Amino acid sequence: MGTIILRVCFIIFVATLGYLSGPILKTAISPPYNLIIGGAVGAILAIIVIISIIWAKKNDLKVVISGAVGLLFGVIIANLISYTLIFEILEPNPITIAIFILTNVIFAYLGCGIGIIKGPEINFRFFRRSIGESQPEKQYKILDTSVIIDGRISDLCETGFIEGVFQIPQFVLRELQHIADSSDPIKRTRGRRGLDILQKLKKQMDLEVEITDQDFPKIREVDSKLIALAQKNGGKIITNDFNLNKVAELQGVLVLNINQLANALKPVVLPGEIMNVRIIKEGKEEGQGVAYLDDGTMVVVDNARRFIGKNVDVSVTSVLQTTAGRMIFTLLKSEESSRSYENPEV
Numbered sequence: 001m002g003t004i005i006l007r008v009c010f011i012i013f014v015a016t017l018g019y020l021s022g023p024i025l026k027t028a029i030s031p032p033y034n035l036i037i038g039g040a041v042g043a044i045l046a047i048i049v050i051i052s053i054i055w056a057k058k059n060d061l062k063v064v065i066s067g068a069v070g071l072l073f074g075v076i077i078a079n080l081i082s083y084t085l086i087f088e089i090l091e092p093n094p095i096t097i098a099i100f101i102l103t104n105v106i107f108a109y110l111g112c113g114i115g116i117i118k119g120p121e122i123n124f125r126f127f128r129r130s131i132g133e134s135q136p137e138k139q140y141k142i143l144d145t146s147v148i149i150d151g152r153i154s155d156l157c158e159t160g161f162i163e164g165v166f167q168i169p170q171f172v173l174r175e176l177q178h179i180a181d182s183s184d185p186i187k188r189t190r191g192r193r194g195l196d197i198l199q200k201l202k203k204q205m206d207l208e209v210e211i212t213d214q215d216f217p218k219i220r221e222v223d224s225k226l227i228a229l230a231q232k233n234g235g236k237i238i239t240n241d242f243n244l245n246k247v248a249e250l251q252g253v254l255v256l257n258i259n260q261l262a263n264a265l266k267p268v269v270l271p272g273e274i275m276n277v278r279i280i281k282e283g284k285e286e287g288q289g290v291a292y293l294d295d296g297t298m299v300v301v302d303n304a305r306r307f308i309g310k311n312v313d314v315s316v317t318s319v320l321q322t323t324a325g326r327m328i329f330t331l332l333k334s335e336e337s338s339r340s341y342e343n344p345e346v
Helices: 002-020 024-028 035-055 063-086 094-121 124-128 145-150 152-159 170-180 185-203 222-233 242-250 258-264 333-342
Strands: 140-143 165-169 209-214 236-239 256-257 273-279 289-290 298-302 309-321 325-332
Touching: 024 256, 063 094, 140 222, 145 152, 145 170, 145 185, 145 236, 152 185, 152 258, 165 170, 165 222, 170 185, 170 209, 170 222, 185 209, 222 236, 222 242, 236 242, 242 256, 273 289, 273 298, 298 309, 309 333, 325 333
Parallel strands: 140 165, 140 236, 165 209, 236 256, 298 325
Antiparallel strands: 273 309, 289 298, 309 325
């Protein structure tokens, strides 16, 4: 309520200033119309200022700056045209005043609109660079739908290990929106999670996120469009989709796979190492037990079925690395000791 009262008072104050400034228009507009027009112009300007403040609160800083710069250039161009073509040729009168105001409004609106639409595509980082320093080539990291929904990319970006411009195509956003609007509750939740992750990425201070309109209408599949975009921009695709990874590599596109990164960061386990695990369930082979490490790595233990629900010490015999993850094969420590005794080294 207090905010509304403050805004009304501001409109009245500016309208009063416009009314008191009405005598300036006396040469072009006869009294008392000059006072009425002055007050009306003041009220309109106050309303525009209030609407602009409300709009600025709801938009990113880049959009606000771009709109303000576009508005400034629009007003400058409008005044150059007005003073050159109107006031130098025609005498001041109500018609020329109206043309002058209309010209300013049109060019201000046009400049602000262009700034809002195209301004965010400009890289503002050059303001932070010293004079004479060359602008490095952008290193695009193109995000696909699966890695956005996965969510780990947000945590990875916060660590600062990935550099460059994160590029998100409009066709990926449309796919996310389609998933978020799905009648299937699971798909709908996944889609909304993806949109939340994008908002989180855009709010990170040291991260440059670019929404691109580049599209390939002749290509129908989203994965194929991603590959085409990467080839065009010389970028890398960030994904956790195994099939997209393989297809992109066959076409010479570099891929950063989140799953491969996660597997590479798992602790190294060597044959002969002793570890303590909890047997969760039985394995595929007779007598086998299965356990899991904290990072989700599966541990297969021979002859451990009878220890389901218990913690046991095991000895690593081998490690199998697959595209889906890593599997560790082990023996019970007691059995490993007996085997070593029965088969001593020669």
